[in-house]
Amino acid sequence: MKWSEMFTSSIGKKLVMSLTGIFLILFLIVHVSLNACIWAMDGGEMFNKGAHFMGSNVVPRILEVGLFAGLLLHIIQGFMLEFQNRSKRRQGYAVAMGSKGSKWYSRSMGILGSLILIFLVVHISDFWFPNRSNQGFLLGEEINLYDKMQVTFQELWVVILYIAGCISLAWHLLHGFQSAFRTLGVSNKKYLALLNATGIGFSIIIPFVFAMMPVSFYMGWV
Amino acid sequence: MEHYMMNLTLKVWRQKNANDKGGFESYPVKNISSEMSFLEMIDVLNEELIRDGKDPIAFDHDCREGICGACSMYIDGRPHGPWEQNTTCQLHMRAYKDGDTITIEPWRANAFPVIKDLIVDRSAFDRIIQAGGYISVNTGNAVDANAMPVEKDKADAAFAAAACIGCGACVAACKNSSALLFVSAKVSHLALLPQGSPERKSRALNMVAQMDKEGFGACTNTGACEAVCPKGISITNIARLNAEFSLAALVSQ
Ligand code: HEM
Numbered sequence: 221m222k223w224s225e226m227f228t229s230s231i232g233k234k235l236v237m238s239l240t241g242i243f244l245i246l247f248l249i250v251h252v253s254l255n256a257c258i259w260a261m262d263g264g265e266m267f268n269k270g271a272h273f274m275g276s277n278v279v280p281r282i283l284e285v286g287l288f289a290g291l292l293l294h295i296i297q298g299f300m301l302e303f304q305n306r307s308k309r310r311q312g313y314a315v316a317m318g319s320k321g322s323k324w325y326s327r328s329m330g331i332l333g334s335l336i337l338i339f340l341v342v343h344i345s346d347f348w349f350p351n352r353s354n355q356g357f358l359l360g361e362e363i364n365l366y367d368k369m370q371v372t373f374q375e376l377w378v379v380i381l382y383i384a385g386c387i388s389l390a391w392h393l394l395h396g397f398q399s400a401f402r403t404l405g406v407s408n409k410k411y412l413a414l415l416n417a418t419g420i421g422f423s424i425i426i427p428f429v430f431a432m433m434p435v436s437f438y439m440g441w442v
Numbered sequence: 443m444e445h446y447m448m449n450l451t452l453k454v455w456r457q458k459n460a461n462d463k464g465g466f467e468s469y470p471v472k473n474i475s476s477e478m479s480f481l482e483m484i485d486v487l488n489e490e491l492i493r494d495g496k497d498p499i500a501f502d503h504d505c506r507e508g509i510c511g512a513c514s515m516y517i518d519g520r521p522h523g524p525w526e527q528n529t530t531c532q533l534h535m536r537a538y539k540d541g542d543t544i545t546i547e548p549w550r551a552n553a554f555p556v557i558k559d560l561i562v563d564r565s566a567f568d569r570i571i572q573a574g575g576y577i578s579v580n581t582g583n584a585v586d587a588n589a590m591p592v593e594k595d596k597a598d599a600a601f602a603a604a605a606c607i608g609c610g611a612c613v614a615a616c617k618n619s620s621a622l623l624f625v626s627a628k629v630s631h632l633a634l635l636p637q638g639s640p641e642r643k644s645r646a647l648n649m650v651a652q653m654d655k656e657g658f659g660a661c662t663n664t665g666a667c668e669a670v671c672p673k674g675i676s677i678t679n680i681a682r683l684n685a686e687f688s689l690a691a692l693v694s695q
């Protein structure tokens with residue numbers, strides 16, 4: 221079987237979703253850890269040091285290209301799967317099955333993903349884009365991202381939008397985390413139970429910590 | 443359980459043939475015993491329709507004891523009706539009470555086109571089996587049943603997967619019309635046994651390829667299939683098939 225045949229089969233497409241999804245989960249761990257430096261109570265010094273390293277060192281900047289590639293692949297494959305899967309039942313049911321046997325968020329990965337995408341467009345144009353364009357997209361001088369956050373999160377609607385983005389991410393991951401490992405072929409009940417529990421913890425804690433960032437700025441906690 | 447009689451209203455999908463647009467028809471059914479099976483209740487209605495010179499409702503059935511997988515009906519928003527791990531033919535009228543309205547639809551999936559009324563064409567499943575759901579055996583005398591040792595755990599898991607009756611409820615329940623629960627049951631059943639090992643890799647690759655060709659969707663792991671499966675096939679089998687497929691694809695030339 222050629223690579224192209226493997227990754228265009230129904231299971232192969234899900235492998236792409238799963239691998240890019242796990243890659244994005246790993247990115248979230250890095251992102252949340254670095255951003256947690258805003259709570260160092262040092263006027264953003266530690267946070268800006270971290271942000272500076274990520275923006276000025278070649279290694280994270282190369283990884284950044286990989287991140288965008290992975291994200292793009294996940295989004296495009298996600299939408300394609302969603303549309304292809306929807307087209308497999310031309311005539312629907314008069315009485316919908318609804319939640320008999322499945323959770324609403326597991327059936328709404330496309331919608332939840334779209335909500336995350338809307339959030340990401342706003343989020344990237346709030347911070348990443350102004351910073352990188354200031355750098356000439358190479359390794360030029362960065363803007364003070366802590367101050368930028370301070371200003372951005374004074375607007376209530378921005379804070380609400382960020383919280384909504386985090387909630388969408390939480391639901392997306394609540395199904396996606398364990399699903400990704402099933403797609404990879406983990407069928408051992410012992411490990412599935414472990415992954416399930418880890419997934420629930422991850423999906424609640426990580427988006428919650430993210431959501432507390434704009435809240436902290438808005439409430440003047442940092 | 444106490445015996446009782448009931449009057450019901452059925453809303454049934456009627457469609458003359460594959461090209462007909464089709465639509466719902468309502469039928470009152472009277473004096474139905476709580477001890478009848480669901481299919482017997484439809485038999486009663488059909489007798490009446492025939493007596494009135496009308497076309498009886500076409501539906502699939504064969505064994506009427508929950509083992510052949512023919513009785514495909516989507517009843518009130520659930521394949522095989524309201525009971526857990528149950529086929530339509532084993533659903534009994536004590537599940538209903540006087541005055542109930544029951545809506546009956548055929549399985550809906552592009553890969554299962556309607557032939558007439560509630561009967562759909564499930565030959566796609568046969569072609570998936572033909573693509574790899576078999577094993578090679580030597581001709582000659584039958585081997586002694588216990589000649590080949592099989593671990594108890596594996597024998598049990600293989601047997602649980604082999605319980606799949608190919609009814610298609612998993613496809614009917616899935617938002618993607620995915621057939622992965624069915625295919626994973628068939629692949630697991632043989633992959634776990636030494637008898638299935640010669641074609642283990644080609645089986646996973648070929649059955650998945652045929653499944654895709656037939657127009658079933660991809661799996662989102664929602665679990666709706668497992669919830670309606672009359673034989674309790676676990677979605678763990680799907681994870682096993684994912685591994686079988688990926689490993690076979692990676693090592694193939
Ligand atoms: C940017 C917009 C996003 C879109 C449009 C999107 C879309 C999707 C869709 C449609 C699926 C389900 C595919 C299927 O099961 O058929 C999915 C699965 C998944 N997504 Fe996303 N997603 C997005 C962002 C994210 C992010 C930020 C993460 C993680 C941090 C993520 C992690 C996952 C995981 C782990 C899965 C499960 C893969 C599997 O079931 O094997 N997604 N995504």
Ligand code: SF4
Nearest residue numbers: 606607609610612671
């Ligand atoms: S897996 Fe279950 S629902 Fe699907 S065809 Fe087999 S018996 Fe029917």
Ligand code: FES
Nearest residue numbers: 506510511513531
């Ligand atoms: S008629 Fe055979 S399983 Fe229902």
